[in-house]
Amino acid sequence: MRAIVQEAYGSLDVLKLRDIDMPAVKDDEVLVRVRAASVHPDVWHVVTGRPYVLRVMGSGLRRPKVRVPGTDMAGVVEAVGAGVTRFRPGDEVFGETLHGMQWKNGGTFAEYVAVREDNLAPKPGDVSFEQAATVPTAGLITLMNFPPGPLGEVLVNGAAGGVGGLAVQIAKARGATVTGVEHTSKLDLATSLGADHVIDYTKEDFTRRGERYDLVFDIPGNHPFAECRRVLKPEGTYVLIGHDHYGAGGHQVLGSLPRMIKLMAQSMFHRQLPKPTGSPPPRKESMVVLTELLETGGLTPVVDRAFPLEEAPAALRYLTGGTARGRIVVVP
Template identity: 60%
Template structure:
């Protein structure tokens, strides 16, 4: 089969498409013929090996243990492993290829990939393979970062910072569908999109300061402001959530990236109710994919695909990703 192969960490320009053996599903696994896969910052992190700490978090120290990048995809079931009974050959499915919440390659940038049957779901009718692949990583990131006791809700005042990217367009739509009053912040070129997705107020951060609150929830995707600067915008019982973004290495923190900042906020959350409380428990990915399916089927979540690139043009797609101009998600078609 054709697949993108990563021999080591470094520039995305070194990625090449090669012919490699097709994998075979084991107990409880299915083989999926991939039609589309999502390109997002987590893929960039593992391709480049930055920050260096992630290599000790399951990816591989000198080179990736899994040589094929990509973690979320959509396609058709091509074969069943022993004990795999949830799907039949020919079913259209989508999901992440990795069971846990880890930073490593998942083999999605290939014609075929093996995945555990419990991490994928039936692809909703009326949603293309490209659209289905585009919402997975973004939707899961949004759901696991929402405070368990503070989901999007009616009349909740929500600020989404970095609203026009892959995670942002999902967060804006989820909040709007729940009846929240959404303020979306991004560049001027993305504001019309954000308005169409349900934002009540849009702000071009290159021209205007962040609008005054108070907000019940600040969902900060890009992290270009410190918590101390945003805290005055929160209501007394409001919450601040940092998704975190290392600006594709431009911040210079090559060893640990944004990890110290995230851990610092979590530690402070033990005593500051405006910050997330420490937790190591997350819902299974299959459960989260099911919640995304319900939103897609109801029309509350409409996938936003900026552009689709063929497998051979992955390095060019990476350059587009790191340029920061994408509206929604970039996908790879296979």
Template identity: 50%
Template sequence: MKAIFQDRYGSPDVLELREVDTPAVADHQVLVRVHAASVNARDWHLVRGDPYLARLGLGVRGPKVKIRGTDFAGRVEAVGKAVKRFRPGDEVFGEAEAAFAEYVCVLESEVEPKPTALSFEQAAALPLAANTALMGLRDLGRVGPGQEVLINGASGGVGTFAVQIAKAFGAEVTGVCSTRNTELVRSLGADHLVDYTQEDFTRNGRRYDLVFDLVGNHSLAGFRRALKPTGTLVLSGGGVFEGGSAIGPMSLLIRGQLMSRFSRHRLHVLAAKRSQENLAALRELADSGQLTSVIDRTYPLREVPDAIRYLEGEHARSKVVITV
């Protein structure tokens, strides 16, 4: 099979389209023929081995996992003898390593039936980004009807899902984005917009029950100014935080954890985890018409390096998807 292979850290130029063996299916695994995959900030961090501290887990001299990609959607090609929920031909989506390939082999617990309301490309855009939004809003932010929620980075991969999920939970949503993205964010259901090129939401006097930050472009003191007295701040590592390439987002996130012990506000650091139950929840939201994927650009498998360059350097809106 063809796959995007990486044997060393560096720019997207280190990625190569190679012919590799199709993975063998173990008892509890499903082999999926990939129709689409999506690009996340996680991918370009892994390509560059950034932050450096993360290489202790990823591989010091080069990545342990050689095939890039995480999110995918496709059809089941084969199943292990212990698999009970799926059979060849089923349309599925999920999150696992090595998704930038013609086939991906995953545990049965890592996939769910694809939302019928979405195309393969739209379904592939969901897993990591929409799961991050779901966990940040539901599990940490505890969003409920009538709450005032601000999403900083509302036009990005996670942000476009966060706007929709917060609305599905009954919140009054303010989206922060640039001028060119205001119509997109409004179309996703945002009740109010803040154009960050014209206005600083941390200094305009408005207060929110929840600030969900996906960018990291303000200090913790600034974020807290935007909170009501009992408000909640959820920090995600998906943005470009202060701290440099040695520790990257960990600087702000660590300080956020420390300050949460001494603040009247609730401060949480989001560490999204793969969850079959969350995939099912996202499928239900999609099939009920409350959640969809906005796709900025699509690239063929051979152009994954270009897709990652675009995501890294061009302030991509919403999701970038790979068609296989």
């Protein structure tokens, strides 16, 4: 099969289109013919091997353990393992291939990929493969980090990005009033995604406004918690996702981990910071939630551009350019 192969860490030029063996399918796995795979920042991090800590966290010390990049996709079931009961050949599915740590390759930049059954969900018929492929990784991050219960007044910093765009829509589906913070060029996109109010960060600092929010969902992390606290209600919650602008905003070795660890320590003394939890919600349950949102129109992914598989390096360059108005996918 054709696949994008990464033999080493480095620039995007390390990615090469090659013919490789089909993946072996375990008893609890499904072989999927990939119709579209999502391009997002975590893919870039593993290709470049930055921050360096990801290499010792499971990606591979000197080179990636899994040679084919990509983490989420949509496609058609080609074959199933002996223990699979929920899917059969011909079913249209979508999902994330990883389990556990996110900073590693998952094999989706290829014509076929083997995926655990519980990581997959049926793709709604009125959602395209390109749209469905963009949902799993960003959607699971959002669901894992949203607090339970009513959300109330929500501010999403980075409201038109991969995670931010889904966060706006999921918050709206849960009855929230959403304010989106974005660049001038993407304010209309944030509004179309459902934001009730928008703030142009090139003209106004959201941390110095008079409004107060029940939740500040901070994807870029371009303001310290001390500043974000100014716009939180006393019982409000601050959540940092911590996109580090492709290495420009985080530590070269540890990335955003020091900041995350500091916030975890501060959560013992600040009620506006979520306490560290144990395991994330079961993947199967979260995929059910995302599927229902797609089926009911609560989620409508916006795809900016689809690249052929062989142009995966160009797709990642387009992503890092920051001009995309919606999501990016590669199509085998």
